[in-house]
Amino acid sequence: MDDKFRVVDVNKLRVPKIPWRVMVGGVLALVGLAAVAGALYQVQPEEVGVVLRFGRYVRTSDPGLHAKIPVVEEVMRVPVQRQLKHEFGFRTMDAGVRTDYAAQERQLADESVMLTGDLNVAVVEWIVQYRVADPYKFLFQVRNLDDTFRAMNEAVMRETVGDRTVTEVVTVGRQDIEGAVEDRLQTLADQYQMGITIDQVVLQDVNPPDPVKPSWDEVSQAQQQRDRLINEALAEYNSVIPRARGEAEQTVLQADGYAVDRINRAEGEAARFSAIEAAYRQAPDVTRRRLYLETMQRILPSVGRKVFVAEGATGVLPLLSLDGGARAAVAPLTGVSPQAAGGDQ
Incomplete structure (x- = not known):
């Protein structure tokens, strides 16, 4: 037993004596480190530091490393850049x-x-x-x-x-x-x-609220259906009304054009009638004959088969070529060739 365990007499232990100057220096060093640590503070980039001295506002510190008076001053950090x-x-x-x-x-x-x-x-x-x-x-x-x-x-x-x-x-x-x-x-x-x-x-x-949600959903669906029907009606309105307005404007324009055409035609015919009247007053016989020939020129081509009977004649030969004879007789008067005069046969 004595070989395995060594007995130490506590009474014989002696605490080393530390000089008082060394102890004071150590204490002062610790106090100095604590003071330096308490005098420096860091402000983050998104913050500012509000410095208080004995609870009274002194200054505001920007982001970075700053110093303060230990114990006397305290810092409150405020996030000014954070939402x-x-x-x-x-x-x-x-x-x-x-x-x-x-x-x-x-x-x-x-x-x-x-x-x-x-x-x-x-x-x-x-x-x-x-x-x-x-x-x-x-x-x-x-x-x-x-x-x-x-x-x-x-x-x-x-x-x-x-x-x-x-x-x-x-x-x-x-x-x-x-x-x-x-x-x-x-x-x-x-x-x-x-x-x-x-x-x-x-x-x-x-x-x-939850108790009325089902009823609210039904009302919302009804309102959506109403809005859908209104939108469909407006779409139909926008497709029909503009077309009807366009057709109405087209009809009005056509009527205006027809009125202008009739007025112009009437004015032209009136001017032509005035010119013919003036010519008739100057040469009645010539004007009368010219009007007669012009009228015959317009009418005879649309008559078809034509038979000319001399005044006082009592009959017509059945074998007479009436078409050729009529065209030959009328051509000197109307100025129309026999082929054109018989074109409507």
């Missing part, structure tokens, strides 16, 4: 490829259930995204800024939804609601000197 957001009616538990949301609780339901202008109930979920524009105002001008900002959002959203019908809130009025809420929130934030800038307000899910 912050508040969610209403839901909570995002884990954002990623598949986002997980918190289960609907009583508090979340109280945030999202609202009364519309036509005394209907709508469940409105939305997101407000904002940035810090003034770090000093963001930290010190408003007490409990997050709670105040959330209460402000709920009040503005309820006021805006209460001015619209449930159909506008659920369907066509979403963009108008987002714009109105964004403008109103920015006005209140400037009035309260919160030091933030509203980037956008986004409506997520806007639905009727």
Whole structure:
């Protein structure tokens, strides 16, 4: 046993004596390292550092490495380049490829259930995204800024939804609601000197309450069918009415053209009659004969077979070639060749 284990007498151990100067120097060195570590601080690129001295604002530090007075000064970092957001009616538990949301609780339901202008109930979920524009105002001008900002959002959203019908809130009025809420929130934030800038307000899910969803879906389907029938009727209207208008304009133009043609013809015939009358007054016999010959020239070719009987004749020979004789007799008078005079036979 004595060979395997060596017995050490504790009473014989002696603690080495460290000179007091070395101990003081070590303590001072540790204090100096702690002071240097506490005097330096790092501000990230998306942040600014708000330096307080005994709780009073002193300065704002830009991103980078800075120094401060240990113990006396403290630094509060504010993300001025990061987009912050508040969610209403839901909570995002884990954002990623598949986002997980918190289960609907009583508090979340109280945030999202609202009364519309036509005394209907709508469940409105939305997101407000904002940035810090003034770090000093963001930290010190408003007490409990997050709670105040959330209460402000709920009040503005309820006021805006209460001015619209449930159909506008659920369907066509979403963009108008987002714009109105964004403008109103920015006005209140400037009035309260919160030091933030509203980037956008986004409506997520806007639905009727679960108990009335089936009835709401039936109404929506009926409205869609009504809109479809209206669009079909408008399409038919746009295809028929322009064609009818074009045909009407064409008929009017044709009537105007016919009227102009008749007027021109009447004026020409009147001018021709006046010219003939003037000629007749100067040479009645010649004009009368010319009119007679012109009339015969127009009439005789359309008569067909013609028989000329001399005045006082008592009969006609049956073997007489009447066609050839008629053409030969009429040709000197009308100026038409025998072949043309008999062309209608």
